[in-house]
Amino acid sequence: MIWIEILAVVVVWLSFWSLIPRDEWWFRGADFPRLQILVLGFCAFVLLLIWDSPWDIWREILLVALIAALAYQLKMVLPYTFIWKNQVKKVREGQLDPKKQISILVSNVLTPNKKYDALISHIKTYQPDIVLTLETDEVWQKELSVIEPDYPYRVPVPLDNLYGMHLYSRLELSDTEVKFILSDEIPSIHTTVTLDSGNKVQLYCLHPKPPSPTEAKDSTLRDAELLIVGDQIKDLDESCIVMGDLNDVAWSRTTRLFQRISGLLDPRVGRHYVNTFHADYPLLRWSLDHVFHSTDFALVEMKRLPHMGSDHFPIYVVLQTGRIFEKIQQELEQTDADEEKAQAAIQQGIEKTEKEEKIVTDEIAQDYKS
Known part of the structure; x- marks a missing residue:
């Protein structure tokens, strides 16, 4: 059934869409519903396996891609379950x-x-x-x-x-x-x-x-x-x-x-x-x-x-x-790359703020002249 393939394609696409290093909301929005994407992905995985239809190369590629997508989603959300090591100890x-x-x-x-x-x-x-x-x-x-x-x-x-x-x-x-x-x-x-x-x-x-x-x-x-x-x-x-x-x-x-x-x-x-x-x-x-x-x-x-x-x-x-x-208790390990990413994001935010403030200032000045 074509809708099973469509569901699998959507799950794969949403899973790796958030990896694109862009800040626009239509990219970053894919960070949020990982649990929902994971559930849909498991449904698509089971349906692909039990689908009573001959296997072809497209179906095999789709299954491999779906497994990769599910593995990635699990990597992101499993730390927030009881099977992971506690980051913070419980007071006895x-x-x-x-x-x-x-x-x-x-x-x-x-x-x-x-x-x-x-x-x-x-x-x-x-x-x-x-x-x-x-x-x-x-x-x-x-x-x-x-x-x-x-x-x-x-x-x-x-x-x-x-x-x-x-x-x-x-x-x-x-x-x-x-x-x-x-x-x-x-x-x-x-x-x-x-x-x-x-x-x-x-x-x-x-x-x-x-x-x-x-x-x-x-x-x-x-x-x-x-x-x-x-x-x-x-x-x-x-x-x-x-x-x-x-x-x-x-x-x-x-x-x-x-x-x-x-x-x-x-x-x-x-x-x-x-x-x-x-x-x-x-x-x-x-x-x-x-x-x-x-x-x-x-x-x-x-x-x-x-x-x-x-x-x-x-x-x-x-x-x-x-x-x-x-x-x-140990804090997470910071790398030089982390520092570079953080400083780049901070600078980008400062520059965006300065740009927006300049636009507002120019508009006020233009209104005053008018």
């Missing part, structure tokens, strides 16, 4: 120390979503030390004011462009900055949180634009912002956490490069997917919301929280710091 019962722990709730709320009570209920149930909300505007800020008595340290950045963010903390924050790294529309929060033990942790809260036909036409600024932060972190000898909706999946080449550049670890590796988007479509989900951390943290708990009206599920992560973990 006898090692638990609440004073050295930090609990985090990250939630992209979806600005038009009005189910404020659903998120507030999650916050009251889990009582995290840190709450990071994304896509929050003035309305969300007002509705979330009921949690403020429990969160004396706050960094509000309400915006109406779907890129507002609010940071709420039970723990003391210091050296707080709201930065607009590459775009005046996209904020990020950089701060230091002090744990009950006295340990200080650098926090980076990010929400770059995704490559899509309705947002950024390419991934250049998203990639550059993530790698700029990674480049800053690599020179720090301090505890560090990067969190937020990165609008990129864990297995993309940019996110993996970010990990090698920054030295941060991903607690999902060797455990399970935490697919947070799209909350309304069970068959179309992947991981967009992330918590990465330095090697001195180990995992206490990690879970995806129930639907709260957004297109994203919230995530809840509890980490514990300790030098013992730093001794037994």
Whole structure:
């Protein structure tokens, strides 16, 4: 049947399309649905084998190509399953120390979503030390004011462009900055949180634009912002956490490069997917919301929280710091090629920003002359 061959061809094409080193959204979009492509690929593989039709050279070539595509997809997604080695150790019962722990709730709320009570209920149930909300505007800020008595340290950045963010903390924050790294529309929060033990942790809260036909036409600024932060972190000898909706999946080449550049670890590796988007479509989900951390943290708990009206599920992560973990956990190995790729992507992002700013300046000047 011709549709079996068409399905196999589509799987092969999508599998290797993302290998093309381009930043346009129609290339980078193939990074996201790898699980879905893998399932379709296995279906095509089985159907090709049982298809009651004489084998010919085309069918044999297609089968070999499909096997290669499936192997590639497995290579990308298997690290986020229980059969892989844990990148982050689990804190054992006898090692638990609440004073050295930090609990985090990250939630992209979806600005038009009005189910404020659903998120507030999650916050009251889990009582995290840190709450990071994304896509929050003035309305969300007002509705979330009921949690403020429990969160004396706050960094509000309400915006109406779907890129507002609010940071709420039970723990003391210091050296707080709201930065607009590459775009005046996209904020990020950089701060230091002090744990009950006295340990200080650098926090980076990010929400770059995704490559899509309705947002950024390419991934250049998203990639550059993530790698700029990674480049800053690599020179720090301090505890560090990067969190937020990165609008990129864990297995993309940019996110993996970010990990090698920054030295941060991903607690999902060797455990399970935490697919947070799209909350309304069970068959179309992947991981967009992330918590990465330095090697001195180990995992206490990690879970995806129930639907709260957004297109994203919230995530809840509890980490514990300790030098013992730093001794037994290793950051990913960075190569000279990684450094070159990162610096090239950063420079490309800076040049794109300067070009866009010049266009805006020229348009303003032209309007003034007119």
